[in-house]
Amino acid sequence: xxxxxxxxxxxxxxxxxxxxxxxxxxxxxxxxxxxxxxxxxxxxxxxxxxxxxxxxxxxxxxxxxxxxxxxxxxxxxxxxxxxxxxxxxxxxxxxxxxxxxxxxxxxxxxxxxxxxxxxxxxxxxxxxxxxxxxxxxxxxxxxxxxxxxxxxx
Numbered sequence: 001x002x003x004x005x006x007x008x009x010x011x012x013x014x015x016x017x018x019x020x021x022x023x024x025x026x027x028x029x030x031x032x033x034x035x036x037x038x039x040x041x042x043x044x045x046x047x048x049x050x051x052x053x054x055x056x057x058x059x060x061x062x063x064x065x066x067x068x069x070x071x072x073x074x075x076x077x078x079x080x081x082x083x084x085x086x087x088x089x090x091x092x093x094x095x096x097x098x099x100x101x102x103x104x105x106x107x108x109x110x111x112x113x114x115x116x117x118x119x120x121x122x123x124x125x126x127x128x129x130x131x132x133x134x135x136x137x138x139x140x141x142x143x144x145x146x147x148x149x150x151x152x153x
Contacts, residue, residue, distance in 0.1 A: 036083075036111045038101050039072040040065070043116040043123075044091060051117075053087040053100065065117075093119045094138025100124075108134060 042049050042065040051071060052062040058075070065071060077083045085101040099105065100122075101113050107128065114125040116133070123135035 034076070034111055035074040036077055036101060036106075036113070037072060037074045038085060038113045038115070039070055040087060040100065040115045040117060041070045042067055043118045044093065047092060049117055050090040051087050053085060055083065055085045087115075087122075089117055089122060091117065091119070091138075092142070094121065094141040096121075096136075096139030098122050098136060098139075 038053075040051055040053070045067050048064050048066050050062060050064050053060040053071070053073070055075075057078075060073060063071060075083065075085075081103055083101065084099060084103075086097055087100050088097050089095055100115055101109075105113060105124065108124060108126045110128055112127055114127070116123045116125065118135070121135055121137045123133040126132050126134050
């Protein structure tokens with residue numbers, strides 16, 4: 001039995017489609033109706049931290065978190081899949097502005113992005129990497145001059 005060119009291309013196309021289909025355990029369809037949750041936890045003992053979180057569409061305001069306290073919010077990713085949230089963090093150890101949810105971070109934390117604010121900087125608990133921490137250093141640290149005791153005058 002001879003295979004016509006038309007049948008050959010149909011079979012080749014079907015095999016190509018099947019070869020590129022991910023295994024069910026690896027596939028996870030992104031549904032725009034699914035909530036994404038971001039949580040920020042103060043993990044610096046004996047210290048209150050100040051956070052201000054926002055996106056281009058929402059300003060979540062400024063608040064103070066005591067040690068062990070969480071601030072959590074949820075949102076839907078926009079149709080263009082370009083939703084981004086940032087937070088300004090201020091501690092006695094350092095401060096800075098960090099993206100707490102971006103399309104690039106989605107690969108690390110999927111629909112649940114949990115942040116631990118630590119003395120050395122913010123750390124993302126990477127749910128897609130077995131909970132491994134992805135930490136960043138503070139962008140601004142207090143100068144040694146401000147930390148040294150003042151001499152009596």
